[in-house]
Amino acid sequence: MNSRPFHSTVPGCVLTIGNFDGVHLGHRALIEKLTSMSHRLNVPSVVFSFDPPPLKLLRPEMVPKPLTWNDRRRELLMELKIDRVDFFPTTYELLEQTPREFFEWILVEQLGVRGIVEGPNFRFGKGRVGDVQTLRELCDQHRVELEIADPQTLDHRLVSSTQIREWIELGQVRAANELLVEPYRIAGHVAHGAARGRTLGFPTANLEGIEVLIPKHGVYAARVAAPSDLAGHPVALHIGPNPTFGEDQSKVEAHLIGFQGDLYGKRMELEILDCIRGVRKFGSKEELLSQLQLDIARALDVATR
Structure with missing residues (x-):
């Protein structure tokens, strides 16, 4: 499995959380906001992901084939000038955490998060009950800066890993490549x-x-x-x-x-x-x-x- 044990190596960071499968133009736009925040706050930028994807533990029969393997994903993200990519080991204990527990135990205590950039459909915590409003409330309580990135479209189509996967399954690779960074x-x-x-x-x-x-x-x-x-x-x-x-x-x-x-x-x-x-x-x-x-x-x- 292409991952490494999770550990924090810096006192504070700004981060974004997600799978980032098939690194695409929407991811690039989000990361541009993250690196800008990183420079302004003078702390490293981090992409925080999970290995394996949570769905593999919760509903393994529902897990789609990935668009990228972890080493390739890290390579693509680092080319976008991110300081670090962390793959957090996914466990059943982690998946039982409430949004507050996840935010405070991992993001605040382990990473010393100073800022977060997410998309408008971000969900987190047990049962995915936490949303952007939950995240905003937690950020306000802990004085963490939050920025929500607008979804990206190309020719009136939403840029997403789901759309890319659909086109690849149909053999429309050229169309999928228009949404990918490579x-x-x-x-x-x-x-x-x-x-x-x-x-x-x-x-x-x-x-x-x-x-x-x-x-x-x-x-x-x-x-x-x-x-x-x-x-x-x-x-x-x-x-x-x-x-x-x-x-x-x-x-x-x-x-x-x-x-x-x-x-x-x-x-x-x-x-x-x-x-x-x-x-x-x-x-x-x-x-x-x-x-x-x-x-x-x-x-x-x-x-x-």
């Missing part, structure tokens, strides 16, 4: 597959162990983000089964365009840029090969813009 990324380890792509002249890296939400079945334009020596390399990415060969198992297969080398066992991260087409069954090997050439040309065009 293109959507998946990560996995390269495993041995059937080597069918190699026999066709289009070798693929088969990614396994992907922890985040995988887009809808289709062919996508992508770029390598890691390993670093291949960063930026264009990729034609196939997600789903191979119906042409009667294979029903869904796979994630990355063809690194023009690459010759051994990737087995390596961890690979891919930025997914756009959907090229859906998965379909071809009438012959020749028809498939012709389409693969078109897919690669399209993926190369998108990935090198």
